[in-house]
Amino acid sequence: MNASRFAVDLSARGLLYAIANDRIHAPLPLDAEKNWQLWTEPKSALLQLLSRAYPPKSLRVAYLNEMLDSDHSQGIEAHYDISNDFYALFLDSKYRFYTCAEFKNDTETLEQAQTNKAQYLLSLLKLDGDEKILDLGCGWGAMLRFLQDTGHRGELTGFTLSKEQKIYACEQLDLNVSLTDFITHDFKPAAYDRILSIGSLEHVRPNELEQLYQKTYDALVPGGLAVHQFFSLVREAYPTSMVTIQLFFPGSLLVMHHTHIAAAERAGFKITHDSIHDYRPTLRAWYERLVANQAQALELVGLEIFNRYMTFFPLSWLFFQQHEAELHRIVMAKPA
Numbered sequence: 001m002n003a004s005r006f007a008v009d010l011s012a013r014g015l016l017y018a019i020a021n022d023r024i025h026a027p028l029p030l031d032a033e034k035n036w037q038l039w040t041e042p043k044s045a046l047l048q049l050l051s052r053a054y055p056p057k058s059l060r061v062a063y064l065n066e067m068l069d070s071d072h073s074q075g076i077e078a079h080y081d082i083s084n085d086f087y088a089l090f091l092d093s094k095y096r097f098y099t100c101a102e103f104k105n106d107t108e109t110l111e112q113a114q115t116n117k118a119q120y121l122l123s124l125l126k127l128d129g130d131e132k133i134l135d136l137g138c139g140w141g142a143m144l145r146f147l148q149d150t151g152h153r154g155e156l157t158g159f160t161l162s163k164e165q166k167i168y169a170c171e172q173l174d175l176n177v178s179l180t181d182f183i184t185h186d187f188k189p190a191a192y193d194r195i196l197s198i199g200s201l202e203h204v205r206p207n208e209l210e211q212l213y214q215k216t217y218d219a220l221v222p223g224g225l226a227v228h229q230f231f232s233l234v235r236e237a238y239p240t241s242m243v244t245i246q247l248f249f250p251g252s253l254l255v256m257h258h259t260h261i262a263a264a265e266r267a268g269f270k271i272t273h274d275s276i277h278d279y280r281p282t283l284r285a286w287y288e289r290l291v292a293n294q295a296q297a298l299e300l301v302g303l304e305i306f307n308r309y310m311t312f313f314p315l316s317w318l319f320f321q322q323h324e325a326e327l328h329r330i331v332m333a334k335p336a
């Protein structure tokens, strides 16, 4: 352990940040079993209280607001532009979804579970086949490809901020994906029949939410639908978990769920579906695949990034286990 870094992290960022940062910089690959247990075994009430109460809210708000001054694309590049081949080692081999899947039982594969999720979202989209669909934050084009596979004929467009994802989606999959920031983009009015997002509203900062819902509302035709899958905070705004998450998503800050709903309703949307789903089995599945592909991962991205993801998955599992946030699938309808 680097005692001085740990001490500085502990006093400035709190207990979980200090432990996570220490493990990310471990001199050897983290032991799969012990590492998973460290984060996921039940914690005492005192430890939970300590890790939630420190740093105090004023310090958290000051630090997070400073992080939010950074450009969106920097945070996205830091997380996503590592290596497409690295992500392929642990994501489902069929579509490369980097978002919560839907495991119906313990024996299903990640590939099946991601297809279940895509089918669920497809049912929410209520398509006839010719709709113009925009995927906000389309990643490696997973949902666009799933829509193609189901025979969708209408125009499909994807936005991402990751250069690596764009290259993969355009050059390998021949999809219509552009490097477009959906926060600053000037949407044309009534340009789409459906707007979709899976796992990208988490990157929208509290002060950008209102405007984004208004812009997407205006970009939909009357009677159009927005279908979003994202997780949002349950307990409090600016929690300590968001300080720790800066190690993995610099410049991102989750928003309270009721704030999402209120902003969408103010834009004019009617919420017609809101279901809650469990992210933990997906995080466990990604972890197992990363562990199984340790040698290749180390070769592709080196020790620090390997240990970073070995820390990220169980820490995120703990985040959902402790009910810090919930994963929602939501349909927002623009009245006809």
Ligand SMILES: C[S@@+](CC[C@H](N)C(=O)[O-])C[C@H]1O[C@@H](n2cnc3c(N)ncnc32)[C@H](O)[C@@H]1O
Pocket (backbone or CB within 6 Å): 072, 076, 080, 096, 097, 098, 099, 136, 137, 138, 139, 140, 142, 143, 159, 160, 161, 162, 165, 180, 181, 182, 183, 197, 198, 199, 200, 203, 204
């Ligand atoms: C967790 S990934 C999810 C990708 C994909 N939807 C999936 O299910 O695998 C989040 C995606 O949101 C994109 N994203 C985040 N903020 C964005 C922004 N402001 N503009 C465009 N894309 C953004 C990232 O580039 C990334 O593709």
